[in-house]
Amino acid sequence: FTMLRNDSVQTNPQEDHLHYHNDGLLDIFIGVGILVIGLGMLTDIYYVFMAILPAIMLPVWRDAKKKYTAPRMKYIQFTDADRAARKMTALLIGLLLAGMLVFLAGAMAALFWSQSNGLLPVSIMDILKEYYWMLLGACGALILSTIALLFRLKRYFVYAALTLAIYTFSYALSAPFWLTITLTGTTITTFGLAVLLRFMQDYPIEKHQ
Numbered sequence: 001f002t003m004l005r006n007d008s009v010q011t012n013p014q015e016d017h018l019h020y021h022n023d024g025l026l027d028i029f030i031g032v033g034i035l036v037i038g039l040g041m042l043t044d045i046y047y048v049f050m051a052i053l054p055a056i057m058l059p060v061w062r063d064a065k066k067k068y069t070a071p072r073m074k075y076i077q078f079t080d081a082d083r084a085a086r087k088m089t090a091l092l093i094g095l096l097l098a099g100m101l102v103f104l105a106g107a108m109a110a111l112f113w114s115q116s117n118g119l120l121p122v123s124i125m126d127i128l129k130e131y132y133w134m135l136l137g138a139c140g141a142l143i144l145s146t147i148a149l150l151f152r153l154k155r156y157f158v159y160a161a162l163t164l165a166i167y168t169f170s171y172a173l174s175a176p177f178w179l180t181i182t183l184t185g186t187t188i189t190t191f192g193l194a195v196l197l198r199f200m201q202d203y204p205i206e207k208h209q
Contacts, residue, residue: 017069018062019086020076021151023199025069027159027192029061035185041178068196072203089150096146100139133177137167140184155195159188 033053040049111128128135141160148156163184170180 016076016083017065017073019083019090020069020073021153022195023065023069023072024192024195024197025061025064027155027195028189029057029064029192031185031187031189031192033057033185035182035189038178038181038183038185041181068200071205072199075203093147093150097143100143133180134167134171137163137180140167155191159191162187 036053037049141163144156144160144163148154148160166183166187167180169175170177170183
């Protein structure tokens with residue numbers, strides 16, 4: 001393995017480490033976020049957790065990237081084209097996630113409005129209520145697959161497949177939804193920790209005695 005020295009770390013004005021995602025940190029923070037939301041559902045105020053999570057976790061994620069990834073970026077070369085592509089990809093991911101959230105919120109509002117005004121057949125509402133959580137699981141898997149495609153991270157296809165499997169088994173076993181969310185977050189977090197450990201082993205830092 002290539003040995004790095006702490007005194008060789010240089011300030012990177014382009015912050016390449018924030019756009020490198022084979023260190024597992026993105027996986028960990030996505031997984032932890034899902035896990036916290038799942039646990040928050042036990043308190044019936046999960047929407048509060050969803051609102052404050054980005055404000056709390058984004059600074060923590062940046063600090064973790066600076067601590068674990070930045071010192072190892074000396075041996076992970078980025079070209080200008082790589083930087084431009086990764087920044088554009090990050091922008092697209094943000095826009096897609098925002099768009100999907102707006103779409104889901106709009107769709108739910110439309111459904112509630114249609115139901116309250118008697119415009120939606122009862123049979124369709126029954127189907128939606130029956131498979132509501134499965135639809136959310138499919139949306140989650142779609143988001144993970146989108147990340148896999150845009151960031152070229154094949155393991156996110158695995159996360160998407162595992163998400164669908166967890167939701168399917170949970171639905172079949174009539175498991176509470178908070179447990180389904182928690183299991184999904186725990187699974188992604190565990191895989192992310194494994195990726196991070198492998199990354200740190202591949203690029204160890206030599207410390208002064």
